[in-house]
Amino acid sequence: xxxxxxxxxxEPSDGAERLFELPPELAIDTAIAxxxxxxxxxxxxxxxxxxxxxxxxxxxxxxALVAFLAAxxxxxxxxxxxxxxxxxxxxxxxxHGRLVVDRLGCASDLVDISPMVDGYFGRGGEVGAGGEAxxxxxxxxxxxxxxxxxxxxxxxxxxxxSGLVVGTGNKTESLIGYTTLFGDSACAFxxxxxxxxxxxRQVAAAVGVPEAIxxxxxxxxxxxxxxxxxxxxxxxxxxxxxxxWMIDKRRTDEELMALxxxxxxxxxxxxxxxxxxxxxxxxPVAKLGPRTTGVDYLYPRRRPGSARK
Numbered sequence: 001x002x003x004x005x006x007x008x009x010x011e012p013s014d015g016a017e018r019l020f021e022l023p024p025e026l027a028i029d030t031a032i033a034x035x036x037x038x039x040x041x042x043x044x045x046x047x048x049x050x051x052x053x054x055x056x057x058x059x060x061x062x063x064a065l066v067a068f069l070a071a072x073x074x075x076x077x078x079x080x081x082x083x084x085x086x087x088x089x090x091x092x093x094x095x096h097g098r099l100v101v102d103r104l105g106c107a108s109d110l111v112d113i114s115p116m117v118d119g120y121f122g123r124g125g126e127v128g129a130g131g132e133a134x135x136x137x138x139x140x141x142x143x144x145x146x147x148x149x150x151x152x153x154x155x156x157x158x159x160x161x162s163g164l165v166v167g168t169g170n171k172t173e174s175l176i177g178y179t180t181l182f183g184d185s186a187c188a189f190x191x192x193x194x195x196x197x198x199x200x201r202q203v204a205a206a207v208g209v210p211e212a213i214x215x216x217x218x219x220x221x222x223x224x225x226x227x228x229x230x231x232x233x234x235x236x237x238x239x240x241x242x243x244x245w246m247i248d249k250r251r252t253d254e255e256l257m258a259l260x261x262x263x264x265x266x267x268x269x270x271x272x273x274x275x276x277x278x279x280x281x282x283x284p285v286a287k288l289g290p291r292t293t294g295v296d297y298l299y300p301r302r303r304p305g306s307a308r309k
Contacts, residue, residue: 019214020201023241028199030206034069037191037203041073044189045164047301052163054080056150056184057108059096063168064213065204066191067100070166072207076106080161084150087114096213103210109157113149120145147183155186164188172197172236175243176269177276178228185279196240234265242269 045053053070057063063081071079081104083097094110101108121142122128122135130137154165167187169179171194179185192200197218204214218228218236229235242261245251246269251259256266282294291297 019205019211020198021235021237022198022202023237023244025244026196026198026202026240028202030203033195033199033203034072034207037069038073040189041070041166041191044301045074048164048188050162050164052078052080052161053166054082054154054158054161054163055166055168056154057081057083057097057100058168059083059090059093059100059213060218061204061209061213061216062170062192062200064096064100064209065200065207066166066168067104067106068204068207068209069191071104071106076104078163079104079106080157080163081106081108082154082157083108083110084113084153085110086117086146087112090219092216096210096216099210099212103208111153111157113146113153116149117142117146144180144183147180151183151186166191167193169193170195170197170200172240172243174280175247175276176232176239176272177279178232179279181279196243197236198240239269242266243273246270247273 041053045051051074053074055063055066055070057067067079067081081097081101083094085094098108118128120128120130120134121137122130125135128134151165158165165187167185167190169185169187169190170192173179174185174193192203195203201214232239241259242256242265245256245259246266253263253266253270257263285292285294287295
């Protein structure tokens with residue numbers, strides 16, 4: 001789906017170019033991407049016997065885009081967006097989440113996860129369920145716990161809503177491991193898992209995600225002022241372009257350096273991809289019997305008797 005020079009495929013509009021930086025290698029036909037993803041969402045739900053879906057709406061571009069595409073696929077009346085701020089979360093996160101909900105007209109819940117997180121780590125010198133060590137926990141440890149608490153909330157809400165949890169992680173984050181296992185990476189299916197962050201921005205602009213969300217610096221909102229790019233040390237456009245040539249085009253280190261990437265950055269990104277491989281695969285199973293689930297007992301999700309009544 002990548003647009004090549006002279007291919008005649010849709011290029012980003014002038015408006016999209018003003019909103020964000022888009023490496024030319026990553027330009028895609030947004031109409032095709034939109035159609036494929038919308039069909040994918042509907043098919044995944046039907047195959048599992050569901051008509052409703054829900055997702056965690058952070059106020060960021062990834063979850064906003066998925067909300068827009070899910071509402072288009074199944075109708076806003078069948079979509080539940082759950083906002084789950086922590087007490088130190090940016091007020092903008094909830095504001096932008098509500099902006100999406102209001103634009104789509106879908107159902108929403110707001111669940112403050114502060115009591116859950118503080119109940120484990122403690123607060124104000126009072127020891128929580130996690131013990132003394134919780135009081136001095138590092139921001140990253142707390143951030144991972146928050147991500148898993150949010151997924152606990154989502155899967156509990158999925159029972160009441162009778163819907164499947166939709167993933168909101170993009171390809172860039174998945175490849176470098178910038179995701180919490182059994183946290184934000186947990187889902188029934190992931191519509192944007194094959195879109196780099198730069199492509200998420202492109203599709204978001206095409207489907208009408210509010211500009212305020214597209215323009216703001218990406219952040220997991222793990223602590224006040226935290227941004228993804230400042231934490232990583234490089235911008236999404238340069239990282240996306242490197243990953244595109246490294247992963248999609250399978251270029252060698254020498255070829256990547258010829259494209260302008262320092263060897264130190266190439267080696268760092270390659271290491272991030274390698275050490276996070278375990279996050280992208282289902283847990284291995286020790287094979288003992290003649291037919292082992294996930295190994296040689298494999299069926300598509302849709303099989304006779306799978307539809308819910």
